[in-house]
Amino acid sequence: MKRSSLVNLLVLGLALAVGGFGCKHRPKGPTPIPGQKTAVAGPGTEGRATPPIGGGLDKDNRPDSEDLKPGQGGTPLPSDRGYFEGRPTDGKIFEAYTVYFDYDRHNVKPDQVAKVQAVADFFKSAPAGDDLVIEGHCDERGTDEYNRALGERRALAVREMLTQMGLAAGRIRTISYGKDKPVAEGHSEDAWSKNRRGQFLLLLPKDK
Amino acid sequence: MMKKFRYMEAAAILLVWGASMAATHAETGGKMIISREVDATKTIPINLSGYTGEVLSTLKFDLEVVGFSMAGPEQADYLVVGSNASRVEARVSNRFSKAEILAKAYSGASLRAQAHALADDIVEKIRQVPGIAQTKIAFKLESGGTSEICIADYDGFNVIKITNDRSLVAAPAWSPGRKKLYYTSYRLGNPDIYAHVLATGERQAIAKYTGLNTSAAVSPDGRRVAMILSKGGSPDIYLSNPDGSGLRQLTSTREDESSPCWSPDGQTLCFASRQTGRASLYTMPAAGGAMKRLRTENVASVTEPDWSPDGKNIAFTTTTGGFHICTVPAQGGVAEVLVPGEYPSWSPNSRTLILSRRNGNRYVLSLLDVPTKKVKDIGQISGNASQPDWAK
Structure with a gap:
């Protein structure tokens, strides 16, 4: 995670270029610039838009954590876990779209929403067999099991936002690691801020 | 006798x-x-x-x-x-x-x-209390990025590795009578709860739902297991039979709950919840009912409760200004901050706490004599030892 924002831009640029050439293969990354509704140059056959099934957006018509109404129990996870298992994953494709959280919070901050939107947009034209894993992580300042629950709550908050953006809830699973998998060592805010994160993994179909 | x-x-x-x-x-x-x-x-x-x-x-x-x-x-x-x-x-x-x-x-x-x-x-x-020198502990031992569940004598001697999955584990919990150990393992790529029979080495996943399955806590009579599952869309408290059957949801908050523990009479659960935005302790009848906040005056941001076997106190960790071990009367009240450390677990005689604390770059297990506030490290375990659970 030491990748600089400059490198991120390069990755984005490359992805856009690839998309622009109408590559017939799987898109190499979520091509839209975060926040912009640029169409993804998908494989051209199986792109599908999923109608929103979440709670819907509030007046501002912009998905943000305000749309997650307190008191709701949350969006249940798919009961058939076997559907997600034994499939290859690609963590690189969404590397630049990791969502970061404030200390001890699980709401998706307004400045992080564009990354979630880009992932949602990517799936609107991704092959039907592609699904998503969201990993939830925490910094070292909470206790082990508290963090395991908080990391899950973070992943679920991102998942709910994605469903409100139109991604089917049945395509997303969550895995919390609490503070067991930090990306940055050290005991300062610099390291902590990098570790409080929601990471996306593309889940590929079994036969590919 | x-x-x-x-x-x-x-x-x-x-x-x-x-x-x-x-x-x-x-x-x-x-x-x-x-x-x-x-x-x-x-x-x-x-x-x-x-x-x-x-x-x-x-x-x-x-x-x-x-x-x-x-x-x-x-x-x-x-x-x-x-x-x-x-x-x-x-x-x-x-x-x-x-x-x-x-x-x-x-x-x-x-x-x-x-x-x-x-x-x-x-x-x-x-001292007129049962001794603890012949008791056992379980804990998580991390080394080189993977962790395993271990058991040992209470002083850290005779360590036995219970798992060898080269994955991540968490939250070992003894079943009363020392025959079975419950723990969380990521061996299948997801945090799931296992029941492990120590005599035979046989284990069975008792909770492997989509999402989080962790923090098993066996009731004092051994007949129910409390745990944290997120399958409903938020980490909540659930109860099941020892084999995972008969699952029942106990809390249904939007915020996350964590670390359930039992009162010694098996009537009440205590756990941490972020219902008010910050971690606090709550109690709830094991038969179901309303969550009731447990007062922990003097400290905030509290997690990891453990109810003493004599029923009198609840030990827990506060995360304000670093991790500290505290106790509070079981009915709530003024919390006493004891020593730096986390994840307290009571000895069977309710006098001593085992805890984990950072010592330099390493996590070690320590024993805290609560009445005298004296701490002794368990020195002979290599690797990062944490999440101790004292066998009852």
Whole structure:
């Protein structure tokens, strides 16, 4: 995670270029610039838009954590876990779209929403067999099991936002690691801020 | 045997109180002396002579952990004279009254085990609580990015690795009677809860739902398991039978709950919840009902409760200004901040806490004698040891 924002831009640029050439293969990354509704140059056959099934957006018509109404129990996870298992994953494709959280919070901050939107947009034209894993992580300042629950709550908050953006809830699973998998060592805010994160993994179909 | 002994001691104490309110170590003779040591917060000076090597170091550790201090023969309240040539032998007397309170020889197992047995007898005679020297602990041991579940003697000796999955594990929890261990493992790529039979090594996933499955806690009667599952869309408390069947959801908050533990009568659960935005402790009837906030005055951001087996106190961790171990009366009230550390677990006799704390770049297990607030590290485990659970 030491990748600089400059490198991120390069990755984005490359992805856009690839998309622009109408590559017939799987898109190499979520091509839209975060926040912009640029169409993804998908494989051209199986792109599908999923109608929103979440709670819907509030007046501002912009998905943000305000749309997650307190008191709701949350969006249940798919009961058939076997559907997600034994499939290859690609963590690189969404590397630049990791969502970061404030200390001890699980709401998706307004400045992080564009990354979630880009992932949602990517799936609107991704092959039907592609699904998503969201990993939830925490910094070292909470206790082990508290963090395991908080990391899950973070992943679920991102998942709910994605469903409100139109991604089917049945395509997303969550895995919390609490503070067991930090990306940055050290005991300062610099390291902590990098570790409080929601990471996306593309889940590929079994036969590919 | 033990019960009978207790009654006799209780009777002796009453006699002393009746005869002399001062109740000092005066010439009241024999058993009555014991009344002087009922104050659990007092450090008791004791002298060991005739022991060497492992037996000596084991006895010292066992006694110091429960509030004894090593003293010269002229300063000690109690004198332990014995040997460990082929077996451990001991005569224990009160230095003031000269009364012999214990004369015993031990056989079988190892010298180390015999020393533990002697330590327990001394503690029972003098402190009037069951000893902890022959108890077991389970913990998580991390090394090189993977972690395994281990069990060991309470002092960290005789470590046995229970898992060998080279994955991540968490939250080991004993089933009453020490036969089974519950824990979380990521071996299938998701945090799932396993029940592991120690005698056979057989294990069974009792909760492997989509999302989080963790923090198993077995009820004192061994018939129910409390746990954290997120399958409903938020980490909530659930209850099941020991094999995972009969699952029932207990909380349904939007915020996350964590670390359930049981009251010793099995009627109530205590856990952490972020319902008000910050981690606090709550209680709830195990039969279901309303969550009730447990007052922990003086500290905020509290997690990892553990209910003492005598029902009186709840130990927990506060994360304000680094991790600190605290206790609070079980009905709530003013919290006492004890020492730096996290993940407290009570000893079976409700006197000692085992905890994990950072020591340099390493996590070590430590034993906290709650009445005297003295801490002793368990030094001989390599790797990062955390999440200890004391077998009951």
